[in-house]
Amino acid sequence: MESHTDLVVVGGGIAGVSVAYELAVHGRVVLLEAEADMPVHSTARSAATYIPGHGSGPFRALIDASGPRFRVLQTELDTPPLLSPRPVLHLGDDDAGAAGIVAMLDEQRGEPNAPIALDPAEALRRAPVLRRPPRAAAWTAGSADVDAIALHDGYRRGLRARGGTVLRGARVSAITRDGGGWLVETAAGQRVLAAAVVDAAGSWADEVAALAGVPRVGFTPLRRTIAACPVPDPSVLRVGGAPLPLIADAAERWYLKPEADTVLVSPADETPQAPGDARPDELDVALGLDRVGEVTTLGLRSVRRAWAGLRTFAPDRAPVLGQWPDRPGFHFVAGQGGSGIESAPALAALAASVIIGAAPPADIALDPAVCSVTRLRPA
Template identity: 40%
Template sequence: MTYDIAIVGAGIAGAALAAEVAPHAKVLILEAEDVAGYHATGRSAAFWEETYGGPAVQPLTAKSRALFDAGGFLQPLGSLHIGREQERGLIEDMLAQFAGTGVDLSLVDPRERIAGLRPEWNLAVWEPSCAYIDVAALHAAVLSRAKKAGAELVLDAALTGATRTGDRWRLDTKAGSFAAKILVDAAGAWADDVAAMAGAAPIGISPFRRTLVQLRVDPPVPDDAPHVAHIGGDFYFKPEAGGRLWLSPHDEIPSDPGDVQPEELDIAIAIDRLEQAVDWRIERVERSWAGLRSFAPDRLPVYGFDDSVPGFFWCAGQGGFGIQTAPAASLVAASLLLGTEPDPLVADIDAARYEPARFR
């Protein structure tokens, strides 16, 4: 059997794209692990934050909101971007960056919103629209849509070879060999490896480790507390059920693709940075984990056909914003992949800024 489209990777990028194209083509999804979404998707503490990723990513995030709301995947959260007097310039830069974009931002005193915040943290931008994403439900929903439309998911199918003859790909995997007209690289941290296997020049998509820690603190964190991020990028934290706190040192440690684990030093750094911001007492670390975030050199996603290898399509480099942009990004990528007019929801997004040809 020859599939119209074979997608390598069943994380949020591959699964969401499969859901959009499966009604129009015969789709195969090849996943290296024994469960879909094991790596970046399954380890995400994702939240929908319109400013995250910068102004060039913001259109994808904004257009995704309606689809998230329709599916019931969001819970109100709100976000405080906090700083000290010496970081006033960063606060002003953030407001200037998003002026005219429609993002609702305002200056507030963070000490009135976060009990226990140390007095030197006197500046903040309030982003009320920030919301927590139910990542597991979202991922399950797009995979279900893809399967109902006829897409086939094969697990334990790590790609070991990709050879194009004529207008067909022969794809060798640990689960056997398959044939497809188009090969989609949605392999996340492994995107450049898959490209090289298929004879395409790697773009320079680099994976970085991100650490998360679940803490018990005293006093307990209220469930209605907002997400809080340092304007300088040194940490962020958010409430978790039962008075817990999820904390990250906002680290980006270059890493090889793989099953990454948290390092004790990064956990210690995260706690130290938290203690410099609040006077809460750390009772205990309940658990910690790490995931990979993969960025292209310009930190924008990559959607489109490779300009030197026929039938090879990129859907990668989605960094830490892949989940919050997935609904709109999959519509953009699907129109490029199928050669159709874009969905009206994303018709005003300039897809050319995300195409791989910008690196050639």
């Protein structure tokens, strides 16, 4: 039950499998996943969208760089198509929403794949399910649905093909310094000696750091609820032969995403919750349906199923990479918030370069220092 390796990656979600895959060309990698199955938590519960311009500035750079990388990974990992085009219609239906449109257009002006302003009448034409033309609207043409399960499975298979090891049901119980490296122990009795540890444990990232005596970063897991609602007339989910776009409130109070004969509805909630198995709150589900019902004519009356996931943010909502100067060999790859899947290809490559001390990939227009954990050094 004891093994030696170069790198231990803790966490089998999209962050863990993607960075483990990138690191496996540089040394032996063991990936530890606490659950018996993978993915289980946030990765398996995401709305799985790729939206250029989404999130904070660092995430926008990573998402832009990930677009071409998704196409490369499809071939490299031998997966089904990872991206399916799905534009996003951003709505400003009231004062707050209209202000959100203005802020979005201003903040992203000049960036690659930036949204464009859309005439309200044109917004209604592209989304006839709206009750009325919005006060303001914007359109992101380069967005897409992501096959998150195919992406995760491809990374996992790719890791094994590169000689990596995946251990499931391996919940980490202790991490201690061992000479010049680290000893990672699990509740199942495994002991792994490694030169370095990569903390990619998502909502549990601070808890894993604490096991190693490493300062907590201050990650906050926030619950988000999604409900799949059948549509009485599924024909309204297509416009001129094309799928209805994802429609999102520019003030981030709700969004809907068509999927088969349902729409995924979310109130875009952000409720702080301790790391764990997130469950949907009935009031949040009702709130999402109510907000969508005020703006659309979809006539949603029931919920086929509902779920919730945890989106984990650093205090400044930028990703967290690297090690504290006085904790050599213990690295963070965490704080992906609601952009973990859409930014995974570029973020994993950038994180791997930081961990091995190499130059960042040339196609990623982001200084890794912006993501360094040292920016959050405790006072």
